[in-house]
Amino acid sequence: MPADRKREKVRFASGDTSCAAWHYPGSNGGCVIMAGGTSVTKEPASDLFAARFNDAGFAVLAFDHRRFGESGGAPRQVVRIGEQLADWQAAIECAAGLPDVDPASISVWGFSLAGGHVFQVAAGHPKLASAIAQTPLVDGRAIAPHALSAMTTLALLRLFGRGIADALGSLVVRPPLLVPASGARGDVASLTTPDAMDAGRALDPDHRHPGWEQTVAARIVLRLGWYRPGRHASRIRCPLLVVVCDQDQSVLPGPAVSAARNAPESEVVHLTGRHYAPFLEAHEQAVEAEISFLEKHLPPSRQQPRNP
Structure with a gap:
């Protein structure tokens, strides 16, 4: 992130806590709300794309889901889908109230798990x-067999054992049992697909985010297979851009x-590469396609900026 780039930290209420966000003031009335997947916090999730969107004139509101990053909520590192969808609702309301944003020119952007959220959020709003889903998790049932096959038998048994213990422990208010969000085959981690370990070099190559905790409560392994936000696609009324990587x-x-x-x-953009290619070798292709889409569907607003 360039040192002279102007962005401000804001917070907005969500449920019984609050979410932390970066607000990049825009000049054209449009706003892109951004969040990352699983345990990925707002800076590694959005910095590369947010800067480019902002250079194109759009405001950006990049936020942490509750229980992650600088947002509130306890216990920490726990993914609760219903809560995260409520956080998106709160983020939309926050963005609509920003002085540089036309409430009729708001787009949502997410990747991986948050890309799946985009389908359900857009269907409900x-x-x-417009909406942009980048390498989205849209059908946990469809991808679960592939993800499980990437684990060794021993690691899989240990992961499910830890997930069950974590879920049972939550019933008596024990602290979450955490596992790495990604790992190599044989590791006891949430995801050990061949491209899972690309996360670090894609999202934090210069180690600028030491506070990014790359763990997640183990109970996630029991739940993501049931999350199928792609089923809501037919109810999406705004233009939708889906960015996929053909070797994901x-x-x-x-x-x-x-x-x-x-x-x-809807529009689909195919990129060559694995899950994190939009942050790596395919970044220019991805960001240019997304800016073009935003400029098409979030034209400069005729509404005058409001006073803060």
Whole structure:
């Protein structure tokens, strides 16, 4: 992130806590709300893309889901889908109230797990101007067999044992049992697909985010297989851009392409590369496609900026 780039830390209420976000003031009335997947916090998730979107004139609101990063909520590192979807609702309300944002020109952007959230969020918010789902997890049931096959038998048994213990412990308010969000084959980690370990070099190559805790409560292994946000595609009324990587081994491109076909107004961009290619070798292609999409569907607002 360039040292002279102006962005401000803001907080907004969500549920019984608050979420932390970066607000990049924009000049054209449009706003892109951004969040990352699983345990990825707002800086490694959004910095590369947020800067480019902001250079194109768009405001950006990049936030941490509750229980992660600088947002509130306890216990920590626990993914609760319903809560995270509520955080998106709160983020949309926050963005609509920003002085540089036209409430009719708001887009949502997410990747991986948050890319899946984009499908459900967009389906529930018909007034959104557009939505971008980058390498989205749209069908946990479809990808679960592939993800499990990437684990050794021993690691799989240990992971499920830890997940069950974590879920049972939560019933008596024990601290979460954490596992790495990603790992190599044989590790006891949430994801050990061949491209899972690309996360570090893709999202934090210069180690600028020492506070990014790359762990997640082990109970996630019992739940993500049931999360199928792509089923909501047919209810999405705003333009939808789905960016897939053809060699993606973490969420697989097929389910996202199939889900996109069910959205009334969708575009699919295919990139060569694995799950994190949009942050690595395919970054320019990804960001140019996304800015072009935003400029098409979030044209400069005629509404005058409001006073803070």
